[in-house]
Amino acid sequence: MEDRGISQAVIRRLPRYYRYLGELLEGGVERISSNDLSKRMNVTASQIRQDLNNFGGFGQQGYGYNVKYLYTEIGKILGLEEDHNIIIIGAGNLGQALANYAAFEKRGFILKGIFDVNPRLAGVTIRGVPIRMMDELRSFVANNEVDIAALTIPKDKAEEVADMLVENGVRAIWNFAHIDLNLPDNVIVENVHLSESLMQLSYNISRYNEEHQK
Numbered sequence: 001m002e003d004r005g006i007s008q009a010v011i012r013r014l015p016r017y018y019r020y021l022g023e024l025l026e027g028g029v030e031r032i033s034s035n036d037l038s039k040r041m042n043v044t045a046s047q048i049r050q051d052l053n054n055f056g057g058f059g060q061q062g063y064g065y066n067v068k069y070l071y072t073e074i075g076k077i078l079g080l081e082e083d084h085n086i087i088i089i090g091a092g093n094l095g096q097a098l099a100n101y102a103a104f105e106k107r108g109f110i111l112k113g114i115f116d117v118n119p120r121l122a123g124v125t126i127r128g129v130p131i132r133m134m135d136e137l138r139s140f141v142a143n144n145e146v147d148i149a150a151l152t153i154p155k156d157k158a159e160e161v162a163d164m165l166v167e168n169g170v171r172a173i174w175n176f177a178h179i180d181l182n183l184p185d186n187v188i189v190e191n192v193h194l195s196e197s198l199m200q201l202s203y204n205i206s207r208y209n210e211e212h213q214k
């Protein structure tokens, strides 16, 4: 999927620009050159210029980038100017960890509901949000605007729960269950697999070791 002709590779790099620019803003920095940003981010200045040129003329020769402007524009491209309501399905270790992470809210991801099948969790609250039982999910989704559902349930339950969410109008799934969901094209799925990131790390460790044994 392309966004305004911007490649997915660039889109994947935007959150990191957004984070650095946010830190600069908090530090009171109003403008920054691509060279300075490059040193901070450990990316070449030409990569930064190429990436940010996608959004048309944010940088000015001899002036650099206007941090606030660029931060705001990247935020718009990432769809962060609007809040997103989130529910979490599966209030186990991972679901509770996500629910406890208050910083998502700073980015406009608002936790609206947490669901599970375990009756022992019924009514337990996490940051003021009660864990509800799955039999309430359908009516909850019908009566609340739910933009994103995070799936932190066992993988053998993920497909059926995802189908039910989609049937009830949820259009975006943040999938942590280790399964590739088979959903209609109008449903947006983002898979997050920490183990894949760990395998990447392991690969890089092996590669480093090989290179340094030569």
Ligand code: NAI
Binding pocket: 089, 090, 091, 092, 093, 094, 095, 115, 116, 117, 118, 134, 151, 152, 153, 154, 155, 157, 161, 175, 176, 177, 178, 192, 193, 194, 195
């Ligand atoms: P957990 O066992 O602590 O929690 C799972 C929760 O889901 C339990 O509270 C259980 O009652 C609930 N549940 C089971 N069936 C359900 C259903 N049909 N509807 C609603 N809730 C249901 O497990 P943990 O460690 O929190 O992991 C959750 C899932 O996330 C697992 O599939 C695990 O493999 C995956 N996982 C993925 C990671 C990733 O990076 N993608 C990292 C860690 C876990």
